[in-house]
Amino acid sequence: MSTLRLQRFVRTSLWLRPLGCLAAGALLAVGTLAVDRATDYELLPQSLTGTPSDAQTILSSFATAMVSLTTLVLTVTLVAVQLAMGQFSPRIVGALLTDRWSQLAIGLFGASFLVAVLTLREIRGSDTGTVPGLSMLLSYVLMLASIVVLVLFVHHAGQGLRVSGLIDLVGDRSREFIVREHGDVPAVTGGPDGIVAAEPGNLVRVDRPALVAAARRADCVLELVPVMGDFVVGGAPLFRVHPEPWSAVSGNGGPAVRLQATDVTHHVLLGPERVHTEDLAYGFRKLVDIAVRSIAQPFNDPTTAVQALHRLHDLLRQIAGRPLPCGEHRDEDGVVRLIERTVSWDGYVRLAFDEIRLAGASEPQVTRKICAALADLKSVAPPDRQEPLDRQLRLLEAGVRRAHEDAEDVLAALTPDTEGIGSGADVTATPKPRSTPRPS
Template sequence: MSRLRLQHLVRSSLWLLPVGCLVAGALLAVGTLAVDRATGYRLVPQGLTGTPSDAQTILSTFAGALVSLTTLVLTVTLVAVQLAMGQFSPRIVGALLTDRFNQLAIGLFGATFLVAVLTLREVRGSDTGTVPGLSMLLSYVLMLASLVVLVLFVHHAGQGLRVAGLIDLVGDRSREFIVRQHGELPVVTGDPGEVVAAEPGNVVRVDRPALVAAARRADCVLELVPVVGDFVVGGAPLFRVHPGTGSAASADDRPVERLRAADVTRHVLLGPERGHTEDLAYGFRKLVDIAVRSIAQPFNDPTTTVQSLHRLHDLLRQIAPRPLPGGEHRDEDGVVRLLERSVSWEGYVRLAFDEIRLAGASVPQVTRRMCAALADLKSVAPPDRQEPLDRQLRLLHAAVRRAHEDEEDVLAALTPDTEGIGSGADVTAAQRPRPARAPY
């Protein structure tokens, strides 16, 4: 077999690592059993291993549990492959099947099972007899390792079934290929006043007080280029460094030279996907995704879209009268040290309604719920936040008129209704109070 074929077999084989673990487990078991025999089974006292009856019970339990664990790992791996094939791409299968952690889990469980069975064969007697103590200790250690790997595998499988996990799996491997081919060359930015991101990822958290303190020490102003939640490409600008106003700043002084990149990049957490910790827009994004997907074919489930609009309406109502976080952060002397962009009120309104309006303009249940939400938001939003809501109403009316030819359908589709169709003025009967009956 040529070297290239051998390398390809090692990298793409699903069974090679598990078989290697089985061989290693068999060799370990044979070695420890040989040591136990050579020492007359007295190397480890039975106070640690238990009586032969105890050892047989423990090893039998180990063996049965490990069969179940191995079956679980294989089942979850196959489920992940099927979901990835149907939901994302059939070409993702190769990357999932060659996942080394899955192979290691299968191999460790199989090796532990093999060690337990071989050790069980060497136990003699019941209450009195011989127990291969060193082999028993090896079984204990492998079983403990199997439990740890099981917990890690559940976490790994959960991460791997996420969209971001599958995308990162392919992206990381492709990036590793580029590094192997061209080396880990530093990415040089065109602007000397910029601090770049060393690795790609979404901005998950920002330690603003620490960045303010770092900018104060360097007498500069930091400008965070991405918005919290943005994906930053490796080597792209993470900060722009502007001169400060103190005595250390001069016309020819470059503040970026007084500020090490590690002093600021370590205060920005980049993750594989967005999180809810500091990213309110991510919650909006998820709800909008659910709403748009629900009214798309073949799902055609506008009731789920209405449920998503309930929560979007609630979120917007909560922030409508409140001031949104500002983009300036000052030190204790009141000097601006950190600048960042944040999502505005108009941005949240557009994020909540634009895509749903475009996708659901022909669905009366959706448009009626949107009308009810916008009417209610206009009643609580201050005057300077009315225009984005008016814009949504104008666009919604225009979209509904394009979707329906009959004027009665248009009027019905634009009637505010908090349940889509169920509590609007045109589908409910008004109850008038009855006059009190005269007493006898």
């Protein structure tokens, strides 16, 4: 039991690794100083280390900077803990406090400060004195290492403070436990003709020309199972392999042609979070999240929701009259080699308006802006894309009638207004033309 307690203490202690770094830094400094004394401070020339005055100035600045950097790391760690406790879950604090990157940064900066101070004490004289050359070289190396670790720590902290970063932190550690206890054998689905994902992640990049070429060489058709941006769990189907000809895709063909998984999986990138590279729906999702969150309590900020709707309106208008990807990719002979599901016009309209409409049915600013956006989109969308817009108008009217009892409030909430309340027909006045008397 004492061994288990010791292992838990080592894993959960915030200060144990930094303390080890401090001890290592002290030993290095003592060792290099001993070597410098043994060689009468002549191991390295002053042309490399600088004069005693230069060395004192450099080390003094370096030691001061290390104190500031250590404070920065501790502050960022505490901010991350506070944000995680307030916005996500108090139970995630333990994982943040035992983050190895934070401990490494604290330990390195502390060890660098200690080495700089011990080396500074050994410098004698001003311009003609002695400089411990090996110790100065060690300080220079630690300076460079501290700069590199600082950049990496800022990047790591920025990634770790994201929602996906905190979720992945817990998910990855839990997955490591499963692998450690039960072996690295993921549950595989999809049948013998499926190519599965080895690791979990969001589908963020697909090299379609390379996949078409691979399918052409194997004389088969590849079907990409997840939609761009979908999260794929480990062992879940990533591709289905169908034989040629195309009729086999609909279930009329024989067994699929064998294809090595490595021929296709390295043409697909799974990441920890969705990106905008090939995922237009993710841009919609971010704007919708902003709008819905701004309407919810305690924020109650419908103006922000209107601003998000401005950009959603613009995006939908850009694609309203344009053909959307069909999901079929052909080789040089015109044979379909790769198929994938894509978001339809109806899907983009629902993504843009459904959640905001439900959350903002009682907010006149939001409903008026949605009415104006839908009316404008109907004016530019082709006939086959009108029905999703009509559906949104019907549902919006029903939601507004449920939210308001007074008929005049309902009428006002359903009046198209680009700015929510600001440029609608019921709140603006048009100057009437007046005849100008002619001079006599």
